[in-house]
Amino acid sequence: MVRIFRLGNGLTVIAHHMPIDVVAIYAFYNVGAKNEYPGVFGGSHLVEHMLFRRIEGLRGSVDELIEGVGGYFNGFTNYDYTAYVEVLPTEYAELGFEIESKRMINAAFDSGEFELERKIVLSEFDMNENDPDFRLMYRASMIAWDTHPYRYAVIGLRDDLNRVSRDELFRYYRRYYNPGNAVLVVVGGLSEDKATELANKYFGNIGSGGESGAVKPWDDGLQGRVRVELKALSDETPRLLITFKVPGAHDIDGLRRLILMDFVVSGDRAFVYGLTSREPMAVPRSSRLYRIVEEGLGDAVYSYYEVTYMNNLYSIIIYNVKDPDKVIMRVEELIAERPSEDELGFAKERIRTRLAFSMDSPSKLGQIYGLSQLFMGDPRMLVSIIENATKIGDTEYVNFVDKLLGRSISIIYR
Template sequence: MSVFNVRLSNGLRVVGSHIPNSEVEAVYMFYNVGAKNERDGIYGGSHLVEHVLFRSIKGLDKSIDELVEGVGGYFNGFTSYDTTAYVEVLPVDKAELGFMIEAKRMRDALFLENEFELERNIVLSEFDMNENDEESRMMLVAGRKMWDSHPYRHMVIGVRRDLETVKRDELYNYYRQYYNPSNATLVAVGGLSKSSVEKLAESYFSSIEPGEIRGDVEPWDEQFNGIIKVTMKGSTLVPRLLALFKSPGLHNAQGFSRQLFVDFILIGDRRLAYGLTAGEPVSIPRFARLYRLVEEGVASGVYASYELTYMNGPYGIVLRGVKDPDKAYSRLIEVISEKPSVDEVNSAIARIKARLINTVDSPSKLGQLYGVGELFANDPEYLVKLMNNTQGLGAEDYVNHVEELIKSAVVVYYG
């Protein structure tokens, strides 16, 4: 499957791949803006902007959901620490609709005051859901302990104070700053030919001014060594322990491949597209190494969350039903540190390969990987290559990586 990569005169990167006989086209627009670009006063603003951009847009005679669902398509958007993205998956003969919507969304969102306030309240409700979720609160506390001034110290949802007080005009200006062709990557994967994608991109986006502000951030980190332990009190019926480690981001190609390899040995399986970008906790299957903690009675359940980030980011393991937090953490580290057997290595590599095959067969999943790779490495196949690089890893790579990973951690006990 060949990938094409062109750049319009205004700086917009256009990435695509033609899948013969595909009846759909996944049209993505990735922006190099996320929580990493926020500042005091607008923490959570990138996510709030994403919400508003599904509202009124000049030049669209219907809402986005009516336009897309009206032709049998699917749409979505997501915000991460590093990016904001939008997608329409459409019948291939209706794919032009996706290009039109994203061109309008890039410059013509109206940010009507009543709609802005409505979306503010929706995001605040999401914030409250996180506040009422014990494990989300634990992640919030751990992140603020792990980083002091780094952009990743707050969750993508932001800070309540800022969400309550940020003004419409402030976030409209933020939108106009970062939503421009030179800070964006358009991805089209599916039944459209290369020439069709290029023609549609040129038709809908070439007249948009390039913009001057990009969301690039030079990778940096705040180093700390040792273990920070925090105890949270609450009325929970299920005491929990969170161990949050700092794992290599995409800027560290070798480190990222090794972290993915370690993750598959520990948890058994994970989706390579949505599973990484969403950062959702994964329940551990019985055959995975971490399930030993359940079999031994150390915990009643174990989960792991891993979010794809550009800089070094959070890798969290949650133990539920913990009776003795010190004993549980000690045993967790013992289990993580054990050198993998030949069977474990081969099984993890086989599952990564199987997941990758599943991913490249899906226009939507593949488009997601292409967008992130192009945005941060100027290579749409960057993530696919890093995932393939796990095929050459072995037990010693695992041990060396884990030794570094566990040197520092924030351990939160909620009970």
């Protein structure tokens, strides 16, 4: 049973007991790249880094405290949110509440630590720039949107990362890190009653000031088909990127259809990626896209998709493409093809299997609850959407993908 309640200061708390001896504690904040502005592009991610540095009132560093009791911790920043998690033995669950309550208001932002984290984030930026897949997907996002906040990568812009001041980002932190802009999720061996007690103990006295990071969903840019050809560096493998503008979670019916399409076209995908960032997925041999390899049109096929609040890009990357225009046409044919009864049955079974796997894990289920609450105001809605994706028929599939194919970007890199 999922318990949902709200503290007087606006903090939403979601608690779900599972008969296991570990507990996952998440703090989700409704702030990410969508909230950034000129001068602080990449700031949400840099703030996340700073919140693993000195936090006033803690008796040690986050890593020392968590690892000292055999736990695991992480944080991740997205277009729409920033999240922090501790997975702890149940008897040490209170430590997670203490860390997250102090992280919400007591991050020190020491100047020396800030400059060190700036260098670390800039090194991540360099790593991304050295990855041709990242560069191509970034180019696609610049084509897909004119002014939309998804236009830039979550890592941000180099100039902004170089110039943003400690004080500017500290103000950004104070603006969005507050109870009313947060969701606390507790899943695992802790009872709902104990989770309620600890949430009140550690968060109940935090003031309700600050702003909401919520935005109204909107879109701009890409309305047709775009084809771009770029020169590959001499030591890089030629490749083809094909992307389609797809519905975000604000469009519940569109997301339901997209989930089925993904499992038909790409064959399989985890709904949440545990505690790590999403990466392009090598499609399995059972997928439609693998026919590109079987037909000798490319050496390998990867796809990339994640649930975002607003419309985003569904990306397919094919390596060592022999005839780019032929492959573009073939990919569109594969997506548009009406699925057989057996194909639909296999895709729906994979959806059910993936969902069952996610719901058996406190860390994965906690992530689903948090995203669902942030995106749709109900921690159970995302599970419901995934379940309803298995009720779609072949005609609804075809009608959905026909609309997607009209907004696409193809980037040939050779």
